[in-house]
Amino acid sequence: MAATEVFSLDVRGQTVGVATGGVVPDAAAAADQPVVLLVHGAGMNRTVWQLQTRWLVHHGYTPLAVDLPGHGNSKGEPLGSIAEMAAWLADAIAAVCGLLGCDEVCLVGHSMGSLVCIEAAAADPDRIARLVLLGTAAGMPVHPALMGAAEQNELLAPELMTAWGHGSRAHVAANPTPGLWMLGGSVALLERADDGVIHADLSACAAYEAGRAAVRVRCPVTVIVGSEDKMTPPQAVVSLIADFADCDVVHLADTGHMMMSEDPAAVRGALAKALARARNC
Template sequence: MIYDVQGALAYCYTGGKAFDAARPTAVFIHGAQNDHSVWILQTRYFAHHGFNVLAVDLPGHGRSKGEAKTSVEQMAAWVLEVLDAAGVKSALMIGHSMGSLIALEASAVAPERVSHLAMLGSTYPMKVSDALLATSREDEQSAIDMVNFFSHSSMAQKPSCPGPGFYTMGGARRLMQRVSQINPAQLFYTDFFACNAYANGQVAAEAVRCPTLFIFGSKDMMTPPRSTKLLTSSIKHGKTVMVDAGHSLMAEQPDAVLDALFAFATKREG
Protein backbone atom coordinates (compact mmCIF):
# COMPACT_ATOMS: atom_id res chain seq x y z
CA MET A 1 0.00 0.00 0.00
CA ILE A 2 1.15 3.53 -0.76
CA TYR A 3 -0.30 6.52 1.06
CA ASP A 4 0.34 10.25 0.92
CA VAL A 5 1.60 11.21 4.37
CA GLN A 6 2.94 14.67 5.15
CA GLY A 7 3.25 15.42 1.46
CA ALA A 8 5.38 12.37 0.59
CA LEU A 9 4.67 8.79 -0.43
CA ALA A 10 4.60 6.32 2.46
CA TYR A 11 4.99 2.61 1.74
CA CYS A 12 3.36 -0.07 3.90
CA TYR A 13 3.78 -3.79 3.24
CA THR A 14 0.51 -5.66 3.76
CA GLY A 15 1.76 -9.24 3.96
CA GLY A 16 0.31 -10.20 0.58
CA LYS A 17 -3.30 -9.49 1.51
CA ALA A 18 -5.60 -6.65 0.54
CA PHE A 19 -6.55 -4.22 3.28
CA ASP A 20 -9.94 -5.06 4.82
CA ALA A 21 -11.46 -2.49 7.17
CA ALA A 22 -13.47 -5.21 8.93
CA ARG A 23 -10.32 -6.86 10.29
CA PRO A 24 -8.12 -5.73 13.19
CA THR A 25 -4.89 -4.02 12.16
CA ALA A 26 -1.32 -4.72 13.24
CA VAL A 27 1.32 -2.05 12.57
CA PHE A 28 4.96 -3.21 12.40
CA ILE A 29 7.74 -0.60 12.86
CA HIS A 30 11.34 -1.43 12.00
CA GLY A 31 14.53 -0.23 13.68
CA ALA A 32 17.50 1.86 12.60
CA GLN A 33 18.84 1.46 9.05
CA ASN A 34 16.19 -1.19 8.28
CA ASP A 35 12.90 -1.44 6.44
CA HIS A 36 9.67 -3.48 6.57
CA SER A 37 11.39 -6.66 5.36
CA VAL A 38 12.82 -7.46 8.82
CA TRP A 39 9.27 -8.57 9.72
CA ILE A 40 8.68 -10.77 6.68
CA LEU A 41 7.68 -14.02 8.40
CA GLN A 42 5.63 -12.40 11.15
CA THR A 43 3.77 -10.03 8.85
CA ARG A 44 2.80 -12.68 6.31
CA TYR A 45 1.43 -14.92 9.05
CA PHE A 46 -0.62 -12.11 10.60
CA ALA A 47 -1.95 -11.09 7.19
CA HIS A 48 -3.09 -14.64 6.40
CA HIS A 49 -4.63 -15.20 9.84
CA GLY A 50 -7.19 -12.48 10.30
CA PHE A 51 -5.24 -9.23 10.53
CA ASN A 52 -4.62 -6.24 8.35
CA VAL A 53 -0.89 -5.61 8.25
CA LEU A 54 0.78 -2.25 7.81
CA ALA A 55 4.54 -2.85 7.98
CA VAL A 56 5.88 0.62 7.39
CA ASP A 57 9.02 1.86 5.73
CA LEU A 58 9.84 4.96 7.77
CA PRO A 59 10.57 8.14 5.78
CA GLY A 60 13.95 7.91 4.07
CA HIS A 61 14.00 4.12 4.51
CA GLY A 62 13.06 1.49 1.94
CA ARG A 63 10.31 2.59 -0.43
CA SER A 64 8.98 5.55 1.55
CA LYS A 65 9.94 8.95 0.25
CA GLY A 66 10.81 12.15 2.08
CA GLU A 67 13.66 13.00 4.39
CA ALA A 68 14.31 10.81 7.40
CA LYS A 69 12.78 12.08 10.62
CA THR A 70 15.29 13.25 13.19
CA SER A 71 13.44 12.40 16.41
CA VAL A 72 11.34 9.59 17.86
CA GLU A 73 8.54 12.09 18.42
CA GLN A 74 8.48 13.04 14.73
CA MET A 75 8.46 9.37 13.68
CA ALA A 76 5.59 8.57 16.07
CA ALA A 77 3.56 11.46 14.66
CA TRP A 78 4.22 10.14 11.15
CA VAL A 79 3.06 6.62 12.08
CA LEU A 80 -0.16 8.02 13.52
CA GLU A 81 -0.72 9.90 10.26
CA VAL A 82 -0.26 6.61 8.40
CA LEU A 83 -3.17 5.26 10.47
CA ASP A 84 -5.21 8.29 9.44
CA ALA A 85 -4.38 7.76 5.77
CA ALA A 86 -5.36 4.08 6.02
CA GLY A 87 -8.59 4.87 7.89
CA VAL A 88 -7.53 2.90 10.97
CA LYS A 89 -8.96 4.06 14.28
CA SER A 90 -6.97 1.75 16.55
CA ALA A 91 -4.21 -0.79 15.97
CA LEU A 92 -1.87 -3.23 17.61
CA MET A 93 1.48 -1.43 17.55
CA ILE A 94 4.61 -3.59 17.23
CA GLY A 95 8.09 -2.08 17.17
CA HIS A 96 11.67 -3.34 17.17
CA SER A 97 14.56 -1.37 18.70
CA MET A 98 14.13 2.23 17.49
CA GLY A 99 10.69 1.16 16.28
CA SER A 100 9.76 0.13 19.83
CA LEU A 101 10.38 3.69 21.04
CA ILE A 102 8.24 4.98 18.18
CA ALA A 103 5.42 2.63 19.17
CA LEU A 104 5.78 3.64 22.82
CA GLU A 105 5.66 7.35 22.01
CA ALA A 106 2.63 6.85 19.75
CA SER A 107 0.82 5.08 22.59
CA ALA A 108 1.52 8.03 24.89
CA VAL A 109 0.53 10.71 22.38
CA ALA A 110 -2.62 8.94 21.19
CA PRO A 111 -3.56 6.14 23.62
CA GLU A 112 -6.93 5.69 21.94
CA ARG A 113 -5.14 4.70 18.72
CA VAL A 114 -3.07 1.86 20.27
CA SER A 115 -5.06 -1.19 21.38
CA HIS A 116 -1.98 -3.32 22.21
CA LEU A 117 1.72 -2.50 22.45
CA ALA A 118 4.55 -4.95 21.67
CA MET A 119 8.17 -3.85 22.15
CA LEU A 120 10.98 -6.05 20.83
CA GLY A 121 14.70 -5.56 21.45
CA SER A 122 13.84 -2.48 23.46
CA THR A 123 15.27 -0.54 26.37
CA TYR A 124 15.11 2.91 27.88
CA PRO A 125 17.15 5.04 27.86
CA MET A 126 18.31 3.73 24.48
CA LYS A 127 21.75 5.27 24.66
CA VAL A 128 24.20 4.86 21.79
CA SER A 129 27.90 4.99 22.60
CA ASP A 130 29.86 8.05 21.50
CA ALA A 131 32.15 5.77 19.47
CA LEU A 132 29.28 4.22 17.52
CA LEU A 133 27.62 7.60 16.96
CA ALA A 134 30.87 8.99 15.58
CA THR A 135 31.48 5.94 13.39
CA SER A 136 27.94 6.06 11.97
CA ARG A 137 28.54 9.70 11.02
CA GLU A 138 32.06 9.34 9.64
CA ASP A 139 32.24 5.75 8.31
CA GLU A 140 28.78 4.28 7.81
CA GLN A 141 29.99 0.97 6.39
CA SER A 142 32.11 0.34 9.47
CA ALA A 143 29.10 1.17 11.66
CA ILE A 144 27.00 -1.31 9.68
CA ASP A 145 29.60 -4.01 10.24
CA MET A 146 29.84 -3.22 13.96
CA VAL A 147 26.08 -3.25 14.52
CA ASN A 148 25.59 -6.37 12.43
CA PHE A 149 28.16 -8.23 14.52
CA PHE A 150 26.73 -7.06 17.84
CA SER A 151 23.12 -7.74 16.76
CA HIS A 152 23.54 -11.48 16.30
CA SER A 153 24.17 -14.08 18.95
CA SER A 154 26.24 -16.31 16.69
CA MET A 155 27.74 -16.44 13.22
CA ALA A 156 26.23 -19.92 12.86
CA GLN A 157 22.74 -20.26 11.47
CA LYS A 158 20.04 -21.39 13.89
CA PRO A 159 17.92 -24.48 13.07
CA SER A 160 14.76 -22.34 13.30
CA CYS A 161 15.86 -20.18 10.39
CA PRO A 162 13.12 -20.10 7.71
CA GLY A 163 14.56 -21.71 4.62
CA PRO A 164 17.73 -23.52 3.57
CA GLY A 165 20.62 -21.27 2.65
CA PHE A 166 19.22 -18.28 4.51
CA TYR A 167 22.09 -16.36 6.13
CA THR A 168 20.87 -13.92 8.78
CA MET A 169 24.08 -11.97 9.26
CA GLY A 170 24.69 -11.60 5.55
CA GLY A 171 21.09 -10.65 4.88
CA ALA A 172 21.05 -8.04 7.64
CA ARG A 173 24.30 -6.51 6.40
CA ARG A 174 23.07 -6.32 2.82
CA LEU A 175 19.78 -4.73 3.88
CA MET A 176 21.62 -1.97 5.76
CA GLN A 177 23.87 -1.40 2.76
CA ARG A 178 20.83 -1.21 0.50
CA VAL A 179 19.16 1.34 2.78
CA SER A 180 22.36 3.40 2.62
CA GLN A 181 22.30 3.31 -1.18
CA ILE A 182 18.69 4.49 -1.23
CA ASN A 183 19.38 7.33 1.19
CA PRO A 184 23.06 8.28 1.54
CA ALA A 185 22.37 11.24 3.85
CA GLN A 186 23.96 9.78 7.01
CA LEU A 187 20.79 7.82 7.74
CA PHE A 188 22.34 5.51 10.32
CA TYR A 189 23.63 8.50 12.28
CA THR A 190 20.21 10.18 12.07
CA ASP A 191 18.49 7.07 13.43
CA PHE A 192 21.03 6.54 16.20
CA PHE A 193 20.89 10.18 17.18
CA ALA A 194 17.10 9.95 17.50
CA CYS A 195 17.36 6.89 19.76
CA ASN A 196 20.06 8.50 21.88
CA ALA A 197 18.18 11.79 22.26
CA TYR A 198 14.75 10.38 23.12
CA ALA A 199 13.96 11.56 26.65
CA ASN A 200 10.25 10.86 27.07
CA GLY A 201 10.43 7.10 27.51
CA GLN A 202 9.77 6.81 31.22
CA VAL A 203 6.86 9.27 31.14
CA ALA A 204 5.42 7.53 28.09
CA ALA A 205 5.84 4.08 29.68
CA GLU A 206 4.16 5.11 32.91
CA ALA A 207 1.18 6.33 30.88
CA VAL A 208 0.66 2.99 29.08
CA ARG A 209 -2.61 1.29 30.00
CA CYS A 210 -3.13 -1.07 27.06
CA PRO A 211 -1.97 -4.72 27.09
CA THR A 212 1.81 -4.73 26.64
CA LEU A 213 4.31 -7.38 25.57
CA PHE A 214 8.10 -7.25 25.79
CA ILE A 215 10.17 -9.69 23.72
CA PHE A 216 13.86 -9.67 24.55
CA GLY A 217 16.80 -11.64 23.20
CA SER A 218 18.66 -13.38 26.02
CA LYS A 219 21.97 -12.76 24.18
CA ASP A 220 21.21 -9.22 23.01
CA MET A 221 24.34 -7.04 23.17
CA MET A 222 22.69 -3.93 21.69
CA THR A 223 19.85 -3.64 24.20
CA PRO A 224 20.84 -6.23 26.84
CA PRO A 225 18.10 -7.61 29.09
CA ARG A 226 19.81 -6.17 32.18
CA SER A 227 19.24 -2.66 30.78
CA THR A 228 15.46 -3.05 30.52
CA LYS A 229 14.50 -2.76 34.19
CA LEU A 230 13.42 0.90 34.05
CA LEU A 231 11.20 0.19 31.06
CA THR A 232 9.62 -2.98 32.40
CA SER A 233 9.10 -1.56 35.88
CA SER A 234 7.36 1.49 34.41
CA ILE A 235 4.85 -0.78 32.62
CA LYS A 236 4.15 -3.14 35.49
CA HIS A 237 1.35 -4.97 33.71
CA GLY A 238 3.59 -5.84 30.75
CA LYS A 239 4.39 -9.47 30.01
CA THR A 240 7.98 -10.44 29.16
CA VAL A 241 9.01 -13.23 26.78
CA MET A 242 12.69 -14.13 26.45
CA VAL A 243 13.99 -15.85 23.32
CA ASP A 244 17.39 -17.39 22.63
CA ALA A 245 18.68 -14.71 20.28
CA GLY A 246 20.60 -11.48 19.93
CA HIS A 247 19.17 -8.11 18.93
CA SER A 248 18.02 -9.40 15.51
CA LEU A 249 15.59 -11.72 17.21
CA MET A 250 12.95 -11.71 14.43
CA ALA A 251 15.49 -13.35 12.10
CA GLU A 252 17.34 -15.50 14.62
CA GLN A 253 14.22 -16.91 16.28
CA PRO A 254 11.41 -16.15 13.82
CA ASP A 255 8.99 -18.82 15.02
CA ALA A 256 9.41 -18.01 18.72
CA VAL A 257 8.86 -14.31 18.03
CA LEU A 258 5.82 -15.05 15.86
CA ASP A 259 4.30 -17.39 18.43
CA ALA A 260 4.67 -14.80 21.19
CA LEU A 261 3.28 -11.97 19.07
CA PHE A 262 0.31 -13.89 17.71
CA ALA A 263 -0.65 -15.31 21.10
CA PHE A 264 -0.53 -11.77 22.50
CA ALA A 265 -2.56 -10.34 19.63
CA THR A 266 -5.30 -12.95 19.84
CA LYS A 267 -5.57 -13.38 23.62
CA ARG A 268 -9.01 -12.59 24.96
CA GLU A 269 -8.87 -10.28 27.93
CA GLY A 270 -10.70 -11.10 31.13
Protein backbone atom coordinates in the same frame (compact mmCIF):
# COMPACT_ATOMS: atom_id res chain seq x y z
CA MET B 1 -10.05 -5.77 -3.94
CA ALA B 2 -8.87 -7.14 -7.25
CA ALA B 3 -5.55 -8.97 -7.29
CA THR B 4 -4.08 -6.27 -9.55
CA GLU B 5 -4.68 -3.53 -6.96
CA VAL B 6 -1.93 -2.39 -4.64
CA PHE B 7 -2.37 -0.92 -1.18
CA SER B 8 -1.19 2.68 -1.16
CA LEU B 9 -0.64 4.82 1.91
CA ASP B 10 0.13 8.55 1.92
CA VAL B 11 1.15 10.42 5.06
CA ARG B 12 1.67 14.19 5.03
CA GLY B 13 1.37 14.14 1.25
CA GLN B 14 4.18 11.63 0.76
CA THR B 15 4.11 8.00 -0.27
CA VAL B 16 4.87 5.43 2.43
CA GLY B 17 6.45 2.05 1.77
CA VAL B 18 4.20 -0.68 3.20
CA ALA B 19 4.45 -4.49 3.32
CA THR B 20 1.16 -6.33 3.83
CA GLY B 21 2.18 -9.98 3.81
CA GLY B 22 1.19 -10.47 0.19
CA VAL B 23 -2.53 -9.73 0.67
CA VAL B 24 -3.95 -6.32 -0.19
CA PRO B 25 -5.96 -5.10 2.82
CA ASP B 26 -9.39 -3.51 2.57
CA ALA B 27 -12.01 -2.17 4.94
CA ALA B 28 -14.11 -5.35 4.82
CA ALA B 29 -11.18 -7.48 6.00
CA ALA B 30 -10.07 -4.95 8.61
CA ALA B 31 -13.54 -5.00 10.18
CA ASP B 32 -12.92 -8.57 11.36
CA GLN B 33 -9.14 -8.72 11.37
CA PRO B 34 -7.33 -6.31 13.75
CA VAL B 35 -4.95 -3.91 12.03
CA VAL B 36 -1.33 -4.34 13.13
CA LEU B 37 1.26 -1.67 12.30
CA LEU B 38 4.87 -2.85 12.51
CA VAL B 39 7.70 -0.33 12.87
CA HIS B 40 11.35 -1.14 12.06
CA GLY B 41 14.57 -0.16 13.82
CA ALA B 42 17.48 2.14 12.97
CA GLY B 43 18.70 2.08 9.38
CA MET B 44 16.28 -0.68 8.46
CA ASN B 45 12.95 -0.88 6.64
CA ARG B 46 9.70 -2.83 6.38
CA THR B 47 11.42 -6.00 5.08
CA VAL B 48 12.70 -6.93 8.55
CA TRP B 49 9.11 -8.10 9.25
CA GLN B 50 8.76 -10.37 6.21
CA LEU B 51 8.75 -13.55 8.33
CA GLN B 52 5.94 -12.14 10.46
CA THR B 53 3.63 -10.22 8.10
CA ARG B 54 2.76 -13.20 5.90
CA TRP B 55 1.94 -15.30 8.97
CA LEU B 56 -0.20 -12.53 10.46
CA VAL B 57 -2.24 -11.97 7.31
CA HIS B 58 -3.13 -15.67 7.15
CA HIS B 59 -4.01 -15.91 10.85
CA GLY B 60 -6.71 -13.32 11.26
CA TYR B 61 -4.87 -10.00 11.18
CA THR B 62 -4.30 -7.08 8.81
CA PRO B 63 -0.54 -6.37 9.00
CA LEU B 64 1.04 -3.17 7.69
CA ALA B 65 4.82 -2.99 8.05
CA VAL B 66 5.69 0.63 7.31
CA ASP B 67 8.88 2.36 6.21
CA LEU B 68 9.63 5.44 8.30
CA PRO B 69 10.34 8.61 6.24
CA GLY B 70 13.61 8.37 4.33
CA HIS B 71 13.73 4.58 4.74
CA GLY B 72 12.97 1.85 2.23
CA ASN B 73 10.26 3.03 -0.17
CA SER B 74 9.07 5.97 1.93
CA LYS B 75 9.69 9.46 0.59
CA GLY B 76 11.09 12.37 2.55
CA GLU B 77 14.05 12.91 4.83
CA PRO B 78 14.72 10.83 7.96
CA LEU B 79 13.22 12.45 11.05
CA GLY B 80 15.62 13.75 13.67
CA SER B 81 14.09 12.57 16.93
CA ILE B 82 11.91 9.87 18.42
CA ALA B 83 9.28 12.51 19.18
CA GLU B 84 9.14 13.53 15.51
CA MET B 85 8.88 9.90 14.42
CA ALA B 86 6.07 9.30 16.92
CA ALA B 87 4.17 12.33 15.61
CA TRP B 88 4.60 10.98 12.07
CA LEU B 89 3.38 7.55 13.22
CA ALA B 90 0.31 9.15 14.76
CA ASP B 91 -0.47 10.67 11.35
CA ALA B 92 0.15 7.28 9.70
CA ILE B 93 -2.26 5.63 12.14
CA ALA B 94 -4.91 8.25 11.36
CA ALA B 95 -4.41 7.66 7.63
CA VAL B 96 -4.70 3.88 8.05
CA CYS B 97 -7.84 4.20 10.17
CA GLY B 98 -9.35 6.46 7.53
CA LEU B 99 -8.54 4.06 4.69
CA LEU B 100 -9.59 0.86 6.45
CA GLY B 101 -12.43 2.22 8.54
CA CYS B 102 -10.99 1.09 11.89
CA ASP B 103 -10.99 2.96 15.19
CA GLU B 104 -7.81 1.50 16.65
CA VAL B 105 -4.68 -0.46 15.76
CA CYS B 106 -2.09 -2.67 17.42
CA LEU B 107 1.50 -1.43 17.35
CA VAL B 108 4.57 -3.67 17.07
CA GLY B 109 7.97 -1.98 17.23
CA HIS B 110 11.55 -3.20 17.12
CA SER B 111 14.51 -1.34 18.63
CA MET B 112 14.21 2.32 17.59
CA GLY B 113 10.73 1.46 16.37
CA SER B 114 9.78 0.31 19.86
CA LEU B 115 10.58 3.76 21.25
CA VAL B 116 8.48 5.35 18.51
CA CYS B 117 5.57 3.05 19.35
CA ILE B 118 5.80 3.78 23.08
CA GLU B 119 5.60 7.52 22.44
CA ALA B 120 2.73 7.12 19.97
CA ALA B 121 0.76 4.92 22.39
CA ALA B 122 1.34 7.36 25.23
CA ALA B 123 0.23 10.35 23.16
CA ASP B 124 -3.00 8.81 21.81
CA PRO B 125 -4.00 5.86 24.02
CA ASP B 126 -7.52 5.59 22.58
CA ARG B 127 -6.13 4.60 19.18
CA ILE B 128 -3.87 1.77 20.40
CA ALA B 129 -5.36 -1.61 21.36
CA ARG B 130 -2.13 -3.45 22.02
CA LEU B 131 1.59 -2.68 22.15
CA VAL B 132 4.32 -5.25 21.42
CA LEU B 133 7.95 -4.21 21.87
CA LEU B 134 10.98 -6.18 20.66
CA GLY B 135 14.58 -5.31 21.53
CA THR B 136 13.51 -2.34 23.61
CA ALA B 137 14.90 -0.40 26.58
CA ALA B 138 14.28 2.73 28.60
CA GLY B 139 17.23 4.33 26.79
CA MET B 140 19.43 3.35 23.84
CA PRO B 141 22.98 4.73 24.14
CA VAL B 142 25.16 4.19 21.08
CA HIS B 143 28.81 3.11 21.13
CA PRO B 144 31.12 5.95 19.96
CA ALA B 145 32.79 3.72 17.35
CA LEU B 146 29.42 2.95 15.80
CA MET B 147 28.29 6.57 15.88
CA GLY B 148 31.54 7.72 14.31
CA ALA B 149 31.34 5.16 11.51
CA ALA B 150 27.71 6.06 10.85
CA GLU B 151 28.55 9.78 10.70
CA GLN B 152 31.14 9.03 7.99
CA ASN B 153 28.77 6.62 6.15
CA GLU B 154 31.37 3.88 6.52
CA LEU B 155 30.66 0.19 5.91
CA LEU B 156 31.88 -0.37 9.46
CA ALA B 157 28.54 0.92 10.78
CA PRO B 158 26.41 -1.85 9.16
CA GLU B 159 29.09 -4.38 10.09
CA LEU B 160 29.08 -3.38 13.76
CA MET B 161 25.28 -3.26 13.93
CA THR B 162 25.13 -6.72 12.40
CA ALA B 163 27.84 -8.22 14.62
CA TRP B 164 26.37 -6.80 17.82
CA GLY B 165 22.79 -7.32 16.71
CA HIS B 166 22.91 -11.11 16.34
CA GLY B 167 23.28 -13.87 18.89
CA SER B 168 25.84 -16.65 18.86
CA ARG B 169 23.87 -19.00 16.61
CA ALA B 170 23.83 -16.48 13.77
CA HIS B 171 27.61 -16.15 14.01
CA VAL B 172 28.11 -19.85 13.30
CA ALA B 173 25.93 -19.78 10.19
CA ALA B 174 22.75 -21.07 11.83
CA ASN B 175 19.69 -19.81 9.97
CA PRO B 176 16.05 -20.93 10.25
CA THR B 177 15.84 -20.51 6.47
CA PRO B 178 18.35 -22.95 4.89
CA GLY B 179 20.64 -21.53 2.24
CA LEU B 180 20.57 -17.94 3.44
CA TRP B 181 23.36 -16.07 5.22
CA MET B 182 21.84 -14.12 8.08
CA LEU B 183 24.80 -11.83 8.78
CA GLY B 184 25.42 -11.08 5.12
CA GLY B 185 21.76 -10.29 4.59
CA SER B 186 21.76 -7.90 7.54
CA VAL B 187 24.81 -6.00 6.28
CA ALA B 188 23.27 -5.78 2.80
CA LEU B 189 20.02 -4.40 4.23
CA LEU B 190 21.78 -1.71 6.25
CA GLU B 191 24.03 -0.81 3.31
CA ARG B 192 20.93 0.08 1.31
CA ALA B 193 20.14 2.97 3.65
CA ASP B 194 20.83 6.36 2.10
CA ASP B 195 23.81 8.35 3.37
CA GLY B 196 23.04 9.92 6.72
CA VAL B 197 20.07 7.74 7.57
CA ILE B 198 21.82 5.40 10.00
CA HIS B 199 23.54 8.31 11.73
CA ALA B 200 20.25 10.23 12.04
CA ASP B 201 18.53 7.18 13.53
CA LEU B 202 21.32 6.38 15.97
CA SER B 203 21.47 10.01 17.06
CA ALA B 204 17.74 9.94 17.75
CA CYS B 205 18.13 6.77 19.81
CA ALA B 206 21.08 8.15 21.77
CA ALA B 207 19.21 11.36 22.60
CA TYR B 208 15.98 9.66 23.66
CA GLU B 209 14.87 9.68 27.28
CA ALA B 210 11.73 7.69 28.04
CA GLY B 211 10.71 9.92 30.92
CA ARG B 212 7.17 9.06 31.96
CA ALA B 213 5.89 7.96 28.56
CA ALA B 214 5.44 4.33 29.62
CA VAL B 215 3.24 5.39 32.54
CA ARG B 216 0.81 7.03 30.09
CA VAL B 217 0.39 3.83 28.04
CA ARG B 218 -3.04 2.40 28.87
CA CYS B 219 -3.21 -0.65 26.61
CA PRO B 220 -1.72 -4.07 27.47
CA VAL B 221 1.97 -4.38 26.58
CA THR B 222 4.13 -7.36 25.67
CA VAL B 223 7.91 -7.01 25.76
CA ILE B 224 9.98 -9.62 23.91
CA VAL B 225 13.56 -9.93 25.16
CA GLY B 226 16.46 -11.77 23.53
CA SER B 227 18.75 -13.46 26.07
CA GLU B 228 21.85 -12.64 23.96
CA ASP B 229 20.82 -9.12 22.95
CA LYS B 230 23.93 -6.94 23.14
CA MET B 231 22.30 -3.76 21.81
CA THR B 232 19.40 -3.64 24.28
CA PRO B 233 20.49 -6.14 26.97
CA PRO B 234 17.82 -7.81 29.10
CA GLN B 235 18.76 -5.76 32.16
CA ALA B 236 18.22 -2.52 30.21
CA VAL B 237 14.47 -3.12 29.93
CA VAL B 238 13.75 -3.66 33.64
CA SER B 239 12.95 -0.04 34.52
CA LEU B 240 10.80 0.36 31.40
CA ILE B 241 8.74 -2.73 32.20
CA ALA B 242 8.13 -1.45 35.73
CA ASP B 243 6.43 1.68 34.36
CA PHE B 244 3.80 -0.15 32.29
CA ALA B 245 0.50 -0.77 34.06
CA ASP B 246 -0.19 -4.07 32.24
CA CYS B 247 2.89 -5.83 30.88
CA ASP B 248 3.84 -9.38 29.92
CA VAL B 249 7.47 -10.30 29.28
CA VAL B 250 8.60 -13.04 26.88
CA HIS B 251 12.22 -14.23 27.06
CA LEU B 252 13.74 -15.87 23.97
CA ALA B 253 16.72 -18.11 24.68
CA ASP B 254 19.86 -18.04 22.52
CA THR B 255 18.56 -15.03 20.60
CA GLY B 256 20.04 -11.59 19.97
CA HIS B 257 18.66 -8.21 18.98
CA MET B 258 17.55 -9.26 15.48
CA MET B 259 15.09 -11.78 16.87
CA MET B 260 12.58 -11.49 13.99
CA SER B 261 15.03 -13.26 11.68
CA GLU B 262 17.03 -15.21 14.29
CA ASP B 263 14.00 -17.02 15.73
CA PRO B 264 10.94 -16.12 13.62
CA ALA B 265 8.84 -19.01 14.93
CA ALA B 266 9.28 -17.90 18.56
CA VAL B 267 8.52 -14.30 17.63
CA ARG B 268 5.39 -15.34 15.75
CA GLY B 269 4.28 -17.37 18.76
CA ALA B 270 4.78 -14.41 21.08
CA LEU B 271 2.93 -12.12 18.67
CA ALA B 272 0.05 -14.60 18.43
CA LYS B 273 -0.42 -14.64 22.20
CA ALA B 274 -0.09 -10.90 22.57
CA LEU B 275 -2.38 -9.95 19.71
CA ALA B 276 -5.01 -12.53 20.71
CA ARG B 277 -5.73 -10.36 23.73
CA ALA B 278 -6.48 -7.46 21.43
CA ARG B 279 -8.90 -9.62 19.40
CA ASN B 280 -10.74 -10.64 22.55
CA CYS B 281 -11.12 -7.16 24.04
